[in-house]
Amino acid sequence: MPIILDGKKISSQIKEELKEKVELLKKEGGKVPHLSAILVGNDGASQTYVEAKVRDCQEIGFESSKLVFDDSISEEELLAEVEKLNNDERVDGFIVQLPLPKHINVDKVLNAINPEKDVDGFHPVNYGRMASNLPAYIPATPFGVMEFLKRYEIPTRGKHCVVVGRSHIVGSPVSILMGSANYPGDATVTLTHRYTENLAQYTKQADILIVAVGKPGLITGDMVKDGVIVIDVGTTRVPDTTKKSGFALKGDVIFEEVSKKASHISPVPGGVGPMTRAGLLMNTWLAAQKEVYGKELV
Numbered sequence: 541m542p543i544i545l546d547g548k549k550i551s552s553q554i555k556e557e558l559k560e561k562v563e564l565l566k567k568e569g570g571k572v573p574h575l576s577a578i579l580v581g582n583d584g585a586s587q588t589y590v591e592a593k594v595r596d597c598q599e600i601g602f603e604s605s606k607l608v609f610d611d612s613i614s615e616e617e618l619l620a621e622v623e624k625l626n627n628d629e630r631v632d633g634f635i636v637q638l639p640l641p642k643h644i645n646v647d648k649v650l651n652a653i654n655p656e657k658d659v660d661g662f663h664p665v666n667y668g669r670m671a672s673n674l675p676a677y678i679p680a681t682p683f684g685v686m687e688f689l690k691r692y693e694i695p696t697r698g699k700h701c702v703v704v705g706r707s708h709i710v711g712s713p714v715s716i717l718m719g720s721a722n723y724p725g726d727a728t729v730t731l732t733h734r735y736t737e738n739l740a741q742y743t744k745q746a747d748i749l750i751v752a753v754g755k756p757g758l759i760t761g762d763m764v765k766d767g768v769i770v771i772d773v774g775t776t777r778v779p780d781t782t783k784k785s786g787f788a789l790k791g792d793v794i795f796e797e798v799s800k801k802a803s804h805i806s807p808v809p810g811g812v813g814p815m816t817r818a819g820l821l822m823n824t825w826l827a828a829q830k831e832v833y834g835k836e837l838v
């Protein structure tokens with residue numbers, strides 16, 4: 541049986557650590573971290589995630605606020621809201637929940653966020669700083685993946701890490717971090733994507749396989765080697781009438797098949813999802829302490 545990379549357990553540990561830090565901070569009369577979120581429209585998954593984020597903040601003693609807007613909000617109005625949060629001294633960090641309605645230019649909105657408050661790490665300045673191995677906000681999901689490797693003390697130096705999916709939010713940053721001169725990192729990285737020919741040829745070589753595509757069933761048992769470490773980032777909602785919610789959450793990896801060969805594997809749900817939430821809280825802590833920006837910035 542493989543070791544299960546337990547996102548619920550590890551994220552609880554991280555939250556407990558942050559909670560203790562907040563309590564200490566309060567005793568010393570310091571300012572409590574404040575995370576804010578902008579939510580546009582009524583996408584079900586987005587609503588769930590933002591609500592979970594507010595609950596997480598309450599749990600560990602952070603302050604939080606939520607700004608909800610109708611689908612009909614104009615790009616100009618949304619940019620004005622971003623600017624308000626940029627200038628609001630009470631708010632240490634904020635996120636604009638994605639996806640946004642089609643009439644809004646996502647890049648324009650993400651670019652408008654002050655990089656110092658960009659706890660999602662989506663601003664090009666943070667992406668560039670991360671790629672240059674300078675202090676930066678690491679996007680919450682890559683942060684969660686790295687924290688998994690760290691806390692399970694998985695060796696990465698010289699290992700072959702195969703990343704499936706090249707999104708700006710997960711696949712690409714994860715491939716940069718795994719190849720960087722850090723721990724976790726120092727790996728030999730192969731980044732595969734929708735145009736990769738014969739995907740299995742690469743996944744079979746992986747010592748560490750990180751899958752972030754959003755296609756349930758993509759990775760089957762015959763696509764991996766014995767002893768592989770698998771991190772499944774996919775979280776797709778598929779209709780399931782046996783569930784009260786009407787849907788089930790599915791990863792990209794067929795767990796029943798791949799877990800027979802893996803030495804470590806993360807499940808969905810209960811894997812990377814909760815770690816993503818912990819990553820956002822860690823970034824918010826860093827923002828409030830000015831541990832990324834506001835110190836000696838290169």
Ligand SMILES: Nc1nc(=O)c2c([nH]1)NC[C@@H]1CN(c3ccc(C(=O)N[C@@H](CCC(=O)O)C(=O)O)cc3)C=[N+]21
Binds near residue numbers: 586775809812816
């Ligand atoms: N600006 C922005 N930042 C994001 O970080 C962001 C976003 N937009 N848009 C959507 C995606 C998706 N995402 C998830 C976070 C946590 C879970 C999570 O906690 N999942 C639980 C289950 C939750 C459930 O039951 O629905 C799990 O996997 O166990 C899932 C997905 C963050 N995203």
